Amino acid sequence: MLLSIRRRRAAFTLVELLVVIAIIGILVGLLLPAVQSAREAARRMQCSNNLKQVGLALHNYHDTFRSLPPAWADWDGLWATPLHTAHANAAILPFLEGSSVEDRYDYDVRWDHANNAPLANLMPVTYQCPSTPGAGEIEPNSQFQTSDYTYIRSDTGWVTDPTPNHSMFEQNEFRKFRDVLDGLSNTIMQYESAGRTTLYVHGRQTTAPAWWSGEYRAWAGHFDSSWMYPFQVTVDPASGPPSVTYFVGSDVINVANWGSPYSFHPGGVHVSLADGSVRFLTEFVDLDTLSAHTSIDGHEVAGELQ
Amino acid sequence: MNLRDLGTRLHASRLDGSPATVLPLVPIVLLLQGCGGEAWQAETYPARGQITINGEPPEGAVIELHSKGQQPDVRNSRPWGLVQPDGSFVLSTYESGDGAPAGEYAVVIRWPPDASQPSFADRLGGAYSTAQKSEWDFTITEGENQLPPIEIVGVNVQSKDDARPPQKAPPGPAVGN
Numbered sequence A: 001m002l003l004s005i006r007r008r009r010a011a012f013t014l015v016e017l018l019v020v021i022a023i024i025g026i027l028v029g030l031l032l033p034a035v036q037s038a039r040e041a042a043r044r045m046q047c048s049n050n051l052k053q054v055g056l057a058l059h060n061y062h063d064t065f066r067s068l069p070p071a072w073a074d075w076d077g078l079w080a081t082p083l084h085t086a087h088a089n090a091a092i093l094p095f096l097e098g099s100s101v102e103d104r105y106d107y108d109v110r111w112d113h114a115n116n117a118p119l120a121n122l123m124p125v126t127y128q129c130p131s132t133p134g135a136g137e138i139e140p141n142s143q144f145q146t147s148d149y150t151y152i153r154s155d156t157g158w159v160t161d162p163t164p165n166h167s168m169f170e171q172n173e174f175r176k177f178r179d180v181l182d183g184l185s186n187t188i189m190q191y192e193s194a195g196r197t198t199l200y201v202h203g204r205q206t207t208a209p210a211w212w213s214g215e216y217r218a219w220a221g222h223f224d225s226s227w228m229y230p231f232q233v234t235v236d237p238a239s240g241p242p243s244v245t246y247f248v249g250s251d252v253i254n255v256a257n258w259g260s261p262y263s264f265h266p267g268g269v270h271v272s273l274a275d276g277s278v279r280f281l282t283e284f285v286d287l288d289t290l291s292a293h294t295s296i297d298g299h300e301v302a303g304e305l306q
Numbered sequence B: 001m002n003l004r005d006l007g008t009r010l011h012a013s014r015l016d017g018s019p020a021t022v023l024p025l026v027p028i029v030l031l032l033q034g035c036g037g038e039a040w041q042a043e044t045y046p047a048r049g050q051i052t053i054n055g056e057p058p059e060g061a062v063i064e065l066h067s068k069g070q071q072p073d074v075r076n077s078r079p080w081g082l083v084q085p086d087g088s089f090v091l092s093t094y095e096s097g098d099g100a101p102a103g104e105y106a107v108v109i110r111w112p113p114d115a116s117q118p119s120f121a122d123r124l125g126g127a128y129s130t131a132q133k134s135e136w137d138f139t140i141t142e143g144e145n146q147l148p149p150i151e152i153v154g155v156n157v158q159s160k161d162d163a164r165p166p167q168k169a170p171p172g173p174a175v176g177n
Helices: A002-009 A014-065 A099-103 A114-119 A287-294 B003-016 B025-033
Strands: A149-152 A188-192 A199-201 A204-206 A231-234 A243-246 A268-273 A278-282 B047-053 B062-067 B080-082 B088-090 B103-110 B137-140 B150-152
Touching (some): A014 A149
Parallel strands (some): B047 B150
Antiparallel strands (some): A149 A188, A188 A268, A231 A243, B080 B088
């Protein structure tokens, strides 16, 4: 009698095993998404710290040279008087502990001159967002790495502004902080435009338009800056470049990444303000509030960026 | 489904001894984790309209609605439509052709030479390019909306090539090249 009870106790039934497995499965199912979002939260923190570091570097550059470096240098004079200098990404390297890289940069030639070719894959990791797939890979047109952060080169009220030159990094402009009449805390300096080794539209890779040359995409490219505007993009099913309707609707963030605000964080992008603080901008930011923060002297009464 | 329900079902399944009722729950729980949804978006109602400028349909013009009263949603969306060759347009807010949230709007009209190219040029010379300059109101109500037709007469329409961006636009391309 005792023996038989012991034998029955020695094993689990199939049902008991299946129930235990099912419960473990449910627990893992509950846990996995939490682990994934914890990882993404950590990547997001590192990304925001990167933007903070670059913001501090820009401040230190300003302290040293009494102005910010230009983030749009029209070397060939395509649209303005030719300006022969390096892009901000290269100019602020000494303030990001990148003096050794900056020493190799030849300021007397274009960024894509053979003299500067060794810098193609020497981009500091501070310019990369850890959430971006393939961060730090080279860009096909110029063979340079691409930065996940870009500079604002026009305010969003461009269409209706009575005068140009209202943004932090206007074209060919060595901006001084004293010009920022809206206050450094109310003006956007940089934002994420991540993953520019390939064109992403609403999270899908697709064919890049012809105008999107290395000059806009390479981390040291002279035109590596853009602005925030509403637009609609439809991916071409026949693998051509996507069709775009410009300046309509209210979608600004996470639409496409040709210099527009785009990130691989769920729901928004990081922006850094001119006071050095970093904010997370949601996809449903009010266009008027966003527009107010893109200008340096619009005198708008704007709500908080969120 | 909350955890207590799940527990009850697990308990029940142990009682009747059938794992078949438990195992299908696993994928359901996994699916529930993935559910997001754009909770901030407002309900939209289909809306279409008609426009003529000097008696002709302004193909390629952009109609944009700026809210006048309460914000339609948290980002204060601007429903928009692209004028077709016959002068008709369908409003979109979040998805193509989804309509507009209910409310009062001022109608803003721009006529870029080609909306698929980044250009600030307006063939109407910016005459109706802001909510302040708007001369029309649309009211979107729940259900299907047939908007009152807009007829603009006696306005100077520039040809596609003559349309120029605002005089003081900054140098450089609007977006790329």
